[in-house]
Amino acid sequence: MSSVIYERLRRNPKFDELVQKRGSFAWTLAAIVLIIFYGFFMLIAFSPKMLGQPIAEGSMWAIGYTVELVMFVFFWLLTFVYVRRANGEFDDLTAEIIKEAQKETK
Amino acid sequence: MIKRFTTALALLALSGMAAAAGPALQGDIQTQPTNWHAIIMFIIFVTMTMGITYWAAGRTKSTADFYTAGGGITGFQNGLAIAGDYMSAATLLGLTAMTFSRGYDAYIYMMAFFAGWPIILFLMAERLRNLGRFTFSDITSYRLDPSVRTMAALSSLVVVVFYLIAQMVGAGQLIKLLFGLEYNVAIFAVGILMMVYVTVGGMVATTWVQIIKACLLLFGGTLVLILGFSQFGFSLTTLLQKVTAVHKLGTSIMAPGSLLSDPVTALSLGLGLMFGTAGLPHILMRFFTVGNAKEARKSVLYASGFVGFFFNVIFLMGLVAVLLVGQDPQYFEGGDIKGALIGGGNMVAMHLAHAVGGNLLLGFLAAVAFATILAVVSGLALAGASAIAHDIYARVIRKGECTDKEEIKVSRMATIFLGILAIILGIMFEKMNIAFMVGLAFGVAAAANFPVLILSMYWKGLTTRGALWGGYSGVTSAVLFVVFSKSVWVDVLHNAAPLFPYTQPALFAMPIAFLCAYVFSVTDSSARATKEREAFEDQYVRAQTGFGASGASH
Secondary structure (H helix, E strand, O other): OHHHHHHHHHHOHHHHHHHHHHHHHHHHHHHHHHHHHHHHHHHHHHOHHHHHOEOOOOOOOEHHHHHHHHHHHHHHHHHHHHHHHHHHHHHHHHHHHHHHHHHHHO | OHHHHHHHHHHHHHOOOHHHHOHHHOOOOOOOOOOHHHHHHHHHHHHHHHHHHHHHHHOOOOHHHHHHHHHOEOHHHHHHHHHHHHOOHHHHHHHHHHHHHHOHHHHHHHHHHHOHHHHHHHHHHHHHHHHOOOOOHHHHOOOOOHHHHHHHHHHHHHHHHHHHHHHHHHHHHHHHHHHOOOHHHHHHHHHHHHHHHHHHHHHHHHHHHHHHHHHHHHHHHHHHHHHHHHHHOOOHHHHHHHHHHHOOOHHHHHOOOOOOOOHHHHHHHHHHHHHHHOOOHHHHHHHHOEOOHHHHHHHHHHHHHHHHHHHHHHHHHHHHHHHHOOOOHHHEHHHOOOOOEOOOHHHHHHHHHHHHHHHHHHHHHHHHHHHHHHHHHHHHHHHHHHHHHHHHHHHHHOOOOOOHHHHHHHHHHHHHHHHHHHHHHHHHOOOOOOOHHHHHHHHHHHHHHHHHHHHHHHOOOOOHHHHHHHHHHHHHHHHHHHHHOHHHHHOOOOOOOOOOOOOOOHHHHHHHHHHHHHHHHHOOOOHHHHHHHHHHHHHHHHHHHOOOOOOOOO
């Protein structure tokens, strides 16, 4: 029985729109995090000296520390951006799809 | 050799409770004078949480209440609880100690622990919530044979038991240090309190213990930092000028040291921590305690906010400690600031609390550390009990034909069994170097739980045969790599040289699991496999829309 309604959800063109939009958004953000994260780890492995340099002449702030502090904030902002869009736009779209599929039953 | 040793050291300092169990705390630890401030504050904590457990008992009627608090936890509460699960006593003690001695390297580890969270949010949180009910095995066996559930439950238990041993031994050592109690007394106290929280109050009580502890930990850490940092006018520049002037590493304290200079170790560590987090059963279980995908996403947002904030607090605490603890002879054996810290390397955070707030703040922070251990073992015990009672007993043995009442009874028995097992193993492993256990737990989580879980959610082609091969090869290879590495082969079994040269299994064990899962799925031409591939369609629609997902029961 539930299979029928899943079939109906699936056929709705909005379903493809949801999957496509949310999927590409999520994967883009994930790729950003993974590239920065593993890129940073490779920097640590291959040029640790550079990361120890100050960001400006005479400053106490090292490049590595500054970059990582920015990463903490940036990664968290990405989660914020994702949650906002997923809980708003994507969930509204999902609700529409479910509503339309249930309407057909009646 | 030295490099590998320091990497291993750093790992224990970090991973879970291993810090408290690592070499710094191994061997003969002097039992400290009884710390009454700490004991009184801890008793207040226990009384409060027992009250909550009593209240929670009244709300624990169905299996859903017991395992997932009826799905009635809000995103914010769950975010705090996840942060609580993730920030163990080792985070507080091990990472401040590591910052104190090695500076920037500790900050790198914090990033590795942190970066898994955005990935869990983007790729997993929503599907987990939409497909799962009580355990993550619900998801892996959604369209596959029950034998996959058995496999997932067994590898969950492996993770839980290794993690529990590490926590118990760490707890015993730590409590001996902080409270001046005997090791065995500490083990029994932790084991028994854990059994009471979980059997009586289920997930509701466990969640609230976790939330209270997370608040105390955030508050305590931040307070110590504010008091300490104020002495330097809250200026990082001033602080760093003074730190680099006195620390033995000098200006290179803010540069990466030798810890991760080997790219293979760096990569393997990054993979292991990132995907290990995404395969820990007690963390995954938390996603089922909220009502829907919206709240699940919010949980990660709040959790990662708290975790990220706390890591930064800890790093600064470690730097402040370099001056306030590292330059004060009263915290060193024999008053020699070039010698060993009183109580061992992991006492940095505690000494700092004493330096900025006297005995009262020291007692408070010690009580928080004890509360932290209790909360983490409770979460683990509940995850283990659900694997035994829900997955193995109710679903596989009884084939779903058992009442809620019976299932809860079995989970309570399973909790008591795990509690007793934890006490026995805790006592057995007291004198052993158990540093490898957390590494093993993370290794199995990353190499067995994670690959099967992610493939079952994303890949239509996964069949029962592939999942079983992937899961079992992941567990086996992760365990073997750890056993053959230096931390077991040399340090525990006393062989001359390790058979496996790296300390981190993830980079090697994860590809084995993925490859086996892939090869044995695509070559599976049985009728069952065809059905399983067809069944992906419905699962996929449910994963995307949440339609048919189990909702909140109240």
